[in-house]
Amino acid sequence: MSFGLQVLLLGAGTYLFRISVVELASTRHIPARYEAVLQLIPPAVLSALVASSLALENGSIRPFGPWWVAAAIATVVAAKTKSAAWTLAVGMVAVWILTALW
Amino acid sequence: MLLNEVARTGLRIGFRRCFALAVGVVPFGIVYGVAVAQSSVNDFVGFMAGPVVFAGASQITLLELYESDATWYVAVGTSLIINARLILYSAALAPSFQEFPRRWRLGLGYVMTDQATSLSLVEFQNQHDPVARRWFYLGAAATLWTFWQVGTLVGVLAGTGLPDSLQFEFIIPLMFTALVVPALRNRPAILAAVVSALVTVGTGFMPPGTNILAGAFAGIAAGAGLAFWSASPGTGDTGVEDTGVEDTGVGES
Structure with missing residues (x-):
């Protein structure tokens, strides 16, 4: 199958994922207790994405080094400033400096 | 206009x-x-x-x-x-x-x-x-x-x-860090994030993507468990919605 057709299939499937629950639940009443569970989705998914991109390297744990320290610094910046711009900027500068010094 | x-x-x-x-x-x-x-x-x-x-x-x-x-x-x-x-x-x-x-x-x-x-x-x-x-x-x-x-x-x-x-791959964990930190608004959310990260790393041997789903589901389950456990019994309300950390720690004291 050509790459173009595979792209169309992936695009269609991904779009269905995106609208799936939104459309299924569109006319239903969502009880408060379920909403409370739904609010846990972003912290859980995003934390999994941080863990897999930071702590894992080709399936095994990334050795302690500049990435770990720079990520810790970025976490503090994110908590203090709540700003993505500062988190990205300080994090990148930190990893460059730490890599040079390590 | x-x-x-x-x-x-x-x-x-x-x-x-x-x-x-x-x-x-x-x-x-x-x-x-x-x-x-x-x-x-x-x-x-x-x-x-x-x-x-x-x-x-x-x-x-x-x-x-x-x-x-x-x-x-x-x-x-x-x-x-x-x-x-x-x-x-x-x-x-x-x-x-x-x-x-x-x-x-x-x-x-x-x-x-x-x-x-x-x-x-x-x-x-x-x-x-x-x-x-x-x-x-x-x-x-x-x-x-x-x-x-x-x-x-x-x-x-x-x-x-x-x-x-330039180590641009490092932007990926940074970007998700910038997104996750503001989402950690109460104890169930913090527990969900911690459990999710641990399970994601622990299942790192699984095919790409599946460990993230495993981590996310484990985290959501743990956070939901804490939310329901710390909610006052009988009300049917979780007490999580729109509350800060101090309001959800009922079970801790």
Whole structure:
């Protein structure tokens, strides 16, 4: 199958994922207790994405080094400033400096 | 004036909140574009995966698998598993999207990403007007969409990537850190994040994407368990909604 057709299939499937629950639940009443569970989705998914991109390297744990320290610094910046711009900027500068010094 | 005040304000705030993150995805658009340029795939078809799929990690995976001659259903299936977290985002956004007209839901669904979802859910804590909400989401999502396509285009046209010494892969954990920290608003959320991270790492040997789903589900279960356990019995209310850390720690004292 050509790459173009595979792209169309992936695009269609991904779009269905995106609208799936939104459309299924569109006319239903969502009880408060379920909403409370739904609010846990972003912290859980995003934390999994941080863990897999930071702590894992080709399936095994990334050795302690500049990435770990720079990520810790970025976490503090994110908590203090709540700003993505500062988190990205300080994090990148930190990893460059730490890599040079390590 | 084409748009009213609420619409313009929503778009502007959405754009502003997303701008740094959108700049951050450009290097990955370039990575994907360069991979297209260096592959056997036609440049235009490769570029069009951006507007058609609009999910970077899965686009890169699909291209890699295609180039390594994987069977089509393995290539598409693996890429879909990477995108399966969007079903969870769809659930997380469902309560707020309920208030939107159908054509808005279907349109905004197309630009659903990690960034637009998490920025919006944080914004929606303080913004309850459905009209302002949908324009905010659109402002954030459209910003990300534009930068992603531009990055891809640059990569396809340039054909060579950014030097490895710049360590642009580090933007990925940084971006998710910037998104997750504001979402840690109470103890169940913090527990969900911690459990999710531990399970994701612990299941790192599993196929790409599946460990993230395993971690996310474990985290949600743990957070929900804590939320229900610390809710006062008999009320049926979790006590989590719109409360701070101090209000949810009932069971601790």
